Amino acid sequence: MSGGLLVAGTTSDAGKSVVTAGICRWLVRRGVKVAPFKAQNMSLNSFVTREGAEIGRAQAMQAQAARVEPSALMNPVLLKPGGDRSSQVVLMGRPVGEMSARGYHGGRQEALLGTVVDCLEQLRTTYDAVICEGAGSPAEINLRRTDIVNMGIARAARFPVLVVGDIDRGGVFASFFGTTALLSPEDQSLIAGYLVNKFRGDVSLLEPGLDMLLGLTGRRTYGVLPYAHGLGIDEEDGLRVSMRGTVRESVVAPPHGEDVLRVAVCAVPLMSNFTDVDALAAEPGVVVRFVDRAEELVDADLVIVPGTRGTVKALAWLRERGLADALLRRAAEGRPVLGICGGFQVLGERVEDDVESRAGLVEGLGLLPVRVRFGREKVLARPVGTALGEPVEGYEIHHGVAEVSGGEPFLDGCRVGSVWGTHWHGSLESDAFRRAFLTEVARAAGRRFTAAPDTSFGALREEQLDRLGDLIEEHADTDALWRLIETGAPEGLPFLAPGAPPAPGLAQGKQPGLAQGTQPGLAPGTPEGPGRPAPGGQGPVAAGRESADVTVTEEAP
Secondary structure (H helix, E strand, C coil): CCEEEEEEECCCCCCHHHHHHHHHHHHHHCCCCEEEECCEEECCCEEECCCCCEEEHHHHHHHHHCCCCCCHHHCCEEEEECCCCEEEEEECCEEEEEEEHHHHHHHHHHHCHHHHHHHHHHHHHHCCEEEEECCCCCCCCCCHHHCCCCHHHHHHHCCCEEEEEEHHHCCHHHHHHHHHHCCCHHHHCCEEEEEEEEECCCHHHHHHHHHHHHHHHCCEEEEEEECCCCCCCCCCCCHHHCCHHHHHHCCCCCCCCCCCEEEEEECCCCEECHHHHHHHHCCCCEEEEEECCHHHHCCCCEEEECEECCHHHHHHHHHHCCHHHHHHHHHHCCCCEEEECHHHHHHCCEEEECCCCCCEEEECCCCCCEEEEEEEEEEEECCEEEECCEEEECEEEEEEEEEECCCEEECCEEEECCEEEECCECHHHCHHHHHHHHHHHHHHHCCCCCCCCCCCHHHHHHHHHHHHHHHHHHHECHHHHHHHHHHCCCCCCCCECCCCCCCCCCCCCCCCCCCCCCCCCECCCCCCCCCCCCCCCCCCCCCCCCCCCCCCCCCCC
């Protein structure tokens, strides 16, 4: 059985996804056969594997970092929000139904523990190491009983846990201590230490704090990663970290021709796979921005209506904000518009939806001769074709089935004048096609823009993944990290009070896993004050393994 590690975070967006990818790239460069794993992901950015399974894009990116083919085993549970209180549950790459948050955390999630443990065990039989990513924070005490992605999976696999904290937000020491101190003794025994992320400045000024943290917790810090600008990596639903963030944060390459090309992306509700525009933002002289007002379309050379998990909701939103009328004016003036997946459906004549919104028949914008009917079976595909005389690859994730009755064929969709529509995600990552498409857009927009002849999106992505590997190799204690992966959490890690709150039904003041009368833990305080433990000192830790023998129900939620 292989070794492994769980990368947890003090908060969402602490950097778990990119740290996991960086560790995978560092390991594979050392000759280690490594795989990423995230038991449960909540994201509207997803990807289709070669076997036709839908997984989170972050796990597909991590698989690329590990130089392995993405698989449903790497993300067995994907939740795709459809609103504030419900999500589509995708199990082993296939949707099994909609479920409310209360219903999911009320029992369904816990029943899936056996499935995710089985997937992890399969990966462990194939790879030398498995690097797991947690979700949110492991100290969500209201959700611990049903947790299958943080300490639940760490306990089941006996994996050590590395907690990542974003120091750029502030409060990182309190976050490290508090995250640990809110866990049960059994969970705390697996918290091996910490990793500081996004540090700016002189590390020597931080070192006294790291020594104090060791004194307070008995746990070391495994590295301090500097703030890195322009990391174009897919991370859950964070707009800041996709490749268009490179355009915002780093020096923009000058245009290859005389003009820049301005791209406006309509920030529709439940926007999904907005990573489709990353390849555009990687082009020298292409400026991409997200907009939600009609006046922001005026100076755009290309407007993109992206994918969405709420086509009918997106239509209503576009109309309410005046963006629908602005799109109609653009089309009448021959100015370029591109609709992708849900955005393609929006541009059609009508949408018949008894599945996603259950709104029935809804009029579309009428810019393309397309009628869409939502089916209960989700289309998951990896199509290959040609467009504008160039080869194209993409992937499809949609319930809406399009009936195209006119226009010019375009990637299984159609084109009418300067309006294009397709269900294909990822098509703009095909370099030759992207250049041909931008040439068409520039011509229609009247811009003297010329696409650079040598931009390779795939090569740029590899460079970014290598940068992540470099961050780990240069700024983390890699020898110590490898020992964690091989041998697990150090023995004798102290328990920090107060620990997890008592479970319902336990007597007041008793902690699960502690014998009656045992000292509950280390009193918090500065290292100079009371409660300072000896580094590595022994606290009352119960090792026990959490049972993974949970039956998965067969009926869809």
